[in-house]
Amino acid sequence: MQDVSTPVTNGVAVGATRPAVIEVRGLVKRYGDFTAVNGVDLTVYDGEIFGILGPNGAGKTTTLEMIEGLREPDEGTIHVAGIDAARNPTAVKRVIGVQLQSTALFDHLTVRELIALFAALYGADTSKAKVDRLVELVSLQEKANDYANALSGGQQQRLSIALAMVNDPRIIFLDEPTTGLDPAARRNLWDVIRTVRAGGKTVVLTTHYMEEAEVLCDRVAVMDQGRIIACDTPRRLIDQLDQAATIRARIDNGTVPVETFKSLPNVTHVAVEDGYVELHSDDMQVTMSALLATAREAGLRLDNLSTSSATLEDVFLALTGRSLRE
Numbered sequence: 001m002q003d004v005s006t007p008v009t010n011g012v013a014v015g016a017t018r019p020a021v022i023e024v025r026g027l028v029k030r031y032g033d034f035t036a037v038n039g040v041d042l043t044v045y046d047g048e049i050f051g052i053l054g055p056n057g058a059g060k061t062t063t064l065e066m067i068e069g070l071r072e073p074d075e076g077t078i079h080v081a082g083i084d085a086a087r088n089p090t091a092v093k094r095v096i097g098v099q100l101q102s103t104a105l106f107d108h109l110t111v112r113e114l115i116a117l118f119a120a121l122y123g124a125d126t127s128k129a130k131v132d133r134l135v136e137l138v139s140l141q142e143k144a145n146d147y148a149n150a151l152s153g154g155q156q157q158r159l160s161i162a163l164a165m166v167n168d169p170r171i172i173f174l175d176e177p178t179t180g181l182d183p184a185a186r187r188n189l190w191d192v193i194r195t196v197r198a199g200g201k202t203v204v205l206t207t208h209y210m211e212e213a214e215v216l217c218d219r220v221a222v223m224d225q226g227r228i229i230a231c232d233t234p235r236r237l238i239d240q241l242d243q244a245a246t247i248r249a250r251i252d253n254g255t256v257p258v259e260t261f262k263s264l265p266n267v268t269h270v271a272v273e274d275g276y277v278e279l280h281s282d283d284m285q286v287t288m289s290a291l292l293a294t295a296r297e298a299g300l301r302l303d304n305l306s307t308s309s310a311t312l313e314d315v316f317l318a319l320t321g322r323s324l325r326e
């Protein structure tokens with residue numbers, strides 16, 4: 001692993017340089033005439049939560065499964081913890097943990113029994129202390145002796161993270177871990193994922209929730225139509241937009257030439273429609289003060305005044321012209 005960098009992380013201040021634990025170059029996967037993954041390069045650093053964000057069908061799962069060794073790439077190279085995945089897939093499997101989607105195995109075994117069973121299957125430590133540690137890691141102490149199929153969706157997702165960690169992997173892969181969960185269960189799972197990171201693991205996850213990528217991930221690769229179209233910390237991706245914030249207001253009495261709004265300080269874009277004005281600004285406070293002063297001078301009434309900060313959704317929109325949710 002030659003590649004070394006100093007990532008700025010979301011949750012933890014990182015002063016030291018970190019080695020790359022995953023390096024993907026020129027990854028391609030075709031299904032017949034269709035290219036699902038089209039030349040992907042990725043570097044994931046040790047100890048970070050790395051998110052692959054994109055809409056349905058972007059190629060996130062296919063990319064993840066190739067790194068995990070579950071699908072064979074048509075082109076490209078993958079190194080995991082320094083191991084060439086094409087040459088030594090078995091060695092890769094020893095250093096990774098993969099969260100299973102299927103709950104079929106959950107029937108008629110308790111949380112504790114399942115963790116012990118998985119540990120045994122991996123030839124890993126099956127001691128009570130180890131099982132207790134994993135139960136605690138995913139905050140399932142109160143459910144440890146319950147049947148797994150009686151757990152809520154969020155609890156089952158947490159259990160599947162514990163199962164992915166039975167072999168004490170360096171890197172854990174989660175494919176859309178919070179899809180279908182309610183907001184409280186989602187936040188709960190984010191806490192578990194942060195705890196996993198705090199234990200020194202690297203987490204790679206896919207998501208189509210921009211908020212999840214923004215608040216949970218240290219770095220995010222934005223994926224669309226089989227390509228990575230941007231990759232950085234959420235903060236830097238948002239800061240690269242010339243739009244830190246949007247100001248929106250209804251003008252109740254009268255009209256103002258669009259040019260007037262365009263001449264306000266720090267405004268980067270103006271839209272006037274149906275009596276509403278929408279301003280993009282790279283400094284909300286400055287633009288807002290000027291807007292209010294202009295409105296006062298012109299005797300205008302601004303109603304329904306609202307502001308919002310730019311998000312990864314805006315990043316995706318700026319890069320593709322489409323919404324993540326489309």
Ligand SMILES: Nc1ncnc2c1ncn2[C@@H]1O[C@H](COP(=O)(O)OP(=O)(O)OP(=O)(O)O)[C@@H](O)[C@H]1O
Nearest residue numbers: 031036054055056057058059060061062063206208
């Ligand atoms: N086995 C397959 N055969 C043919 N096409 C496939 C196969 N697997 C995936 N695809 C196609 O490849 C594209 C990428 O799929 P993939 O599951 O990687 O996307 P994704 O970003 O994970 O989306 P989602 O969030 O919907 O899972 C999709 O258009 C999908 O239909």
